[in-house]
Amino acid sequence: MELTRLPFLKSALKSRYSQLAVFIVMLVGYIFVILAGLIGTPVGSHNFSIVFVWIAWWAILILVAVPFFGRGWCAVCPIPLPGEWLQRGAVLNPPDKKPRWLNLRWPKFLRNIWLQNISFLLLALFSSVLLTTPNITGIVLAAMLFAAIGLSMIFERRAFCRYLCPVGGFIGLYSQTAPIELRIKDKQVCVVCDGKPCYNGASTVGLDVQRLNPPLSANSNTGYGCPWDVFPGGLTKNTYCGLCMECIRTCPHDNIAINLRPFSADLAKPSTRLDEAFKAFIMLGSAMIYAGVLLGPWGAFKDAAYNVGTSAWFIYATIFLAIIFAILPGFFWLMISLTSRPFAKHPFGAPIGRGVGVRKFASLTTALIPLGLMFWVAFSLSFVLTNATYILASLSDPLGLGWNLFGTANAVWQPMLTSILAPAQTLALVGGLIWSARTAQKAANEVKVSSVPVVIYCFITTLVMLGLLL
Amino acid sequence: MQSRFFLLLFVMAGLVVAFAPFPVRPIAPQERTFRIEAGQFAYSSSEIKVNPGDTVNIQLVSTDVVHGLYVDGYDISIEADPGQTKTLSFVADKPGSFRFRCNVTCGAMHPFMIGKLSVGKKVWFYRSIGLSIIAIIGFLKFPRRPVLITAH
Numbered sequence: 021m022e023l024t025r026l027p028f029l030k031s032a033l034k035s036r037y038s039q040l041a042v043f044i045v046m047l048v049g050y051i052f053v054i055l056a057g058l059i060g061t062p063v064g065s066h067n068f069s070i071v072f073v074w075i076a077w078w079a080i081l082i083l084v085a086v087p088f089f090g091r092g093w094c095a096v097c098p099i100p101l102p103g104e105w106l107q108r109g110a111v112l113n114p115p116d117k118k119p120r121w122l123n124l125r126w127p128k129f130l131r132n133i134w135l136q137n138i139s140f141l142l143l144a145l146f147s148s149v150l151l152t153t154p155n156i157t158g159i160v161l162a163a164m165l166f167a168a169i170g171l172s173m174i175f176e177r178r179a180f181c182r183y184l185c186p187v188g189g190f191i192g193l194y195s196q197t198a199p200i201e202l203r204i205k206d207k208q209v210c211v212v213c214d215g216k217p218c219y220n221g222a223s224t225v226g227l228d229v230q231r232l233n234p235p236l237s238a239n240s241n242t243g244y245g246c247p248w249d250v251f252p253g254g255l256t257k258n259t260y261c262g263l264c265m266e267c268i269r270t271c272p273h274d275n276i277a278i279n280l281r282p283f284s285a286d287l288a289k290p291s292t293r294l295d296e297a298f299k300a301f302i303m304l305g306s307a308m309i310y311a312g313v314l315l316g317p318w319g320a321f322k323d324a325a326y327n328v329g330t331s332a333w334f335i336y337a338t339i340f341l342a343i344i345f346a347i348l349p350g351f352f353w354l355m356i357s358l359t360s361r362p363f364a365k366h367p368f369g370a371p372i373g374r375g376v377g378v379r380k381f382a383s384l385t386t387a388l389i390p391l392g393l394m395f396w397v398a399f400s401l402s403f404v405l406t407n408a409t410y411i412l413a414s415l416s417d418p419l420g421l422g423w424n425l426f427g428t429a430n431a432v433w434q435p436m437l438t439s440i441l442a443p444a445q446t447l448a449l450v451g452g453l454i455w456s457a458r459t460a461q462k463a464a465n466e467v468k469v470s471s472v473p474v475v476i477y478c479f480i481t482t483l484v485m486l487g488l489l490l
Numbered sequence: 491m492q493s494r495f496f497l498l499l500f501v502m503a504g505l506v507v508a509f510a511p512f513p514v515r516p517i518a519p520q521e522r523t524f525r526i527e528a529g530q531f532a533y534s535s536s537e538i539k540v541n542p543g544d545t546v547n548i549q550l551v552s553t554d555v556v557h558g559l560y561v562d563g564y565d566i567s568i569e570a571d572p573g574q575t576k577t578l579s580f581v582a583d584k585p586g587s588f589r590f591r592c593n594v595t596c597g598a599m600h601p602f603m604i605g606k607l608s609v610g611k612k613v614w615f616y617r618s619i620g621l622s623i624i625a626i627i628g629f630l631k632f633p634r635r636p637v638l639i640t641a642h
């Protein structure tokens with residue numbers, strides 16, 4: 021179903037002013053969060069930065085935004101804005117023909133999400149400190165803002181979002197499961213489209229909209245090329261489209277639509293990229309590790325995770341990385357290669373796993389995308405419901421300085437909905453297992469192997485997660 | 491037709507596993523006392539097991555700063571000042587696995603200062619394993635699309 025048919029929605033999305041209004045609110049909020057982190061109370065659970073980023077924002081992101089709107093968060097994210105404005109030299113207008121800054125192409129060997137995998141892991145290894153220390157949260161958020169500005173000066177488009185943002189990596193991966201997509205309406209229109217202004221920018225192409233016949237969308241000659249370095253005409257999955265809505269404005273043929281679609285439609289065509297496959301393992305593994313370390317009853321793990329730099333922490337970090345890069349993918353590879361061996365072309369003398377190349381391995385990890393998302397949902401439900409009451413208190417007293425703006429500063433901490441937590445987590449995890457089994461069947465069909473080992477892998481990891489959470 | 495029937499069968503089985511009351515062998519209720527030491531940011535003896543109907547006394551001793559103990563699901567709590575012992579008594583009348591956690595801000599990792607109370611069987615854990623198994627059998631036995639086992 022095409023949502024952009026709704027005239028109200030379409031004009032809201034096309035208007036730069038409505039978007040700017042949201043951006044300004046978000047940017048002000050973001051800067052306030054940084055300041056709160058740096059100057060507010062060091063007590064995490066009473067500091068706006070911790071409570072709003074790691075409880076409120078996180079809850080909205082993982083429980084609502086990603087599962088239902090895909091990259092919806094990126095559509096309103098304030099982090100790349102200052103950099104983008106500087107890059108274009110304007111807040112609303114398209115850039116000049118001559119670039120203002122270096123405007124380099126991003127290096128070819130980094131055109132993948134390995135840097136995002138690394139940046140996420142860096143934060144993940146320090147997460148116990150990050151989650152609980154307002155200062156650190158403030159510094160990390162500020163660093164992301166400045167990194168985005170810096171990269172906008174050096175490289176073209178949104179290099180930070182595409183290649184570095186630790187959050188953007190997994191939002192992109194999981195956005196494939198969302199029931200919403202931005203796509204072109206008619207391929208043929210794109211094929212004959214002059215200059216592809218959606219990618220190159222209307223002004224750069226020198227397209228004069230007024231002279232086209234029939235005169236087309238009025239503001240498309242003020243549009244610029246896709247900031248995410250995506251050619252909208254070729255979109256087949258949500259992963260790298262940041263839903264910035266620019267192409268809706270730029271396309272002179274009104275050929276861009278936002279559609280409602282079945283969940284996880286993108287996963288029908290499995291990706292064969294190893295960087296994306298490992299992103300799936302990274303997310304799956306971190307959800308399991310966090311469930312054990314943060315929500316488990318084992319104090320020694322928490323100590324190790326928190327005391328960054330001690331030898332216990334190094335052991336923790338090593339185990340963390342081993343689970344993500346060796347144990348989970350190794351076990352996965354072993355399962356699929358053991359079962360696919362007898363069917364490989366040379367059954368005699370072929371070493372184990374002959375039949376499993378990178379393509380099959382990566383394709384089959386598609387099943388781990390819905391699984392990982394639901395692991396995160398189950399983990400976050402517990403974390404968020406227990407700590408949600410902090411939000412009330414910190415709204416009234418954001419810096420922990422004893423203010424009482426809305427009279428809720430003394431709201432007592434109280435876990436919410438503790439009686440439905442376990443059933444809700446069961447629903448999420450078992451539902452995730454079924455979802456991933458269906459995905460596994462489709463992916464296995466694509467690469468013509470049995471889906472059974474993948475389904476069993478998902479089953480075993482789900483059991484581990486159930487054991488950790490329930 | 492047949493696959494519809496099996497689907498229905500599986501859904502029914504799922505519903506039974508999810509909602510049927512858990513069989514419990516009646517065990518005579520006892521009074522049990524646990525001494526739990528709370529220090530930043532862990533409880534020592536962080537996992538306690540009781541039977542449904544038991545009367546539970548938790549003696550909370552704090553070894554450093556003020557700590558609390560809040561039992562999820564039962565929604566009851568106590569606080570203990572350093573060096574002090576406070577006792578929380580309650581009848582464990584809800585079966586299942588519950589977290590207990592510190593409810594007095596005691597430092598950085600406070601939100602993750604957590605222990606586990608098991609009252610009888612971990613009901614939801616077993617239910618969810620049952621549901622997972624049913625789901626998996628359903629999938630392996632009745633694939634929606636032909637599962638190709640041979641490589642061409």
Ligand code: SF4
Pocket residue numbers: 093094095097098099100180181182185186187188189191262
């Ligand atoms: S990729 Fe990161 S910085 Fe860019 S819009 Fe998304 S969340 Fe924001």
Ligand code: SF4
Pocket residue numbers: 204209210211213214216217218219252253270271272273274275276
């Ligand atoms: S989306 Fe619009 S601007 Fe882009 S190629 Fe297609 S018709 Fe041209």
Ligand code: SF4
Pocket residue numbers: 202245246247248249250251252260261262263264265266267268
């Ligand atoms: S310009 Fe279009 S394709 Fe590119 S990121 Fe924005 S919405 Fe997505």
Ligand SMILES: [Cu+2]
Pocket residue numbers: 557558592593594595596597600601603
């Ligand atoms: Cu505490």
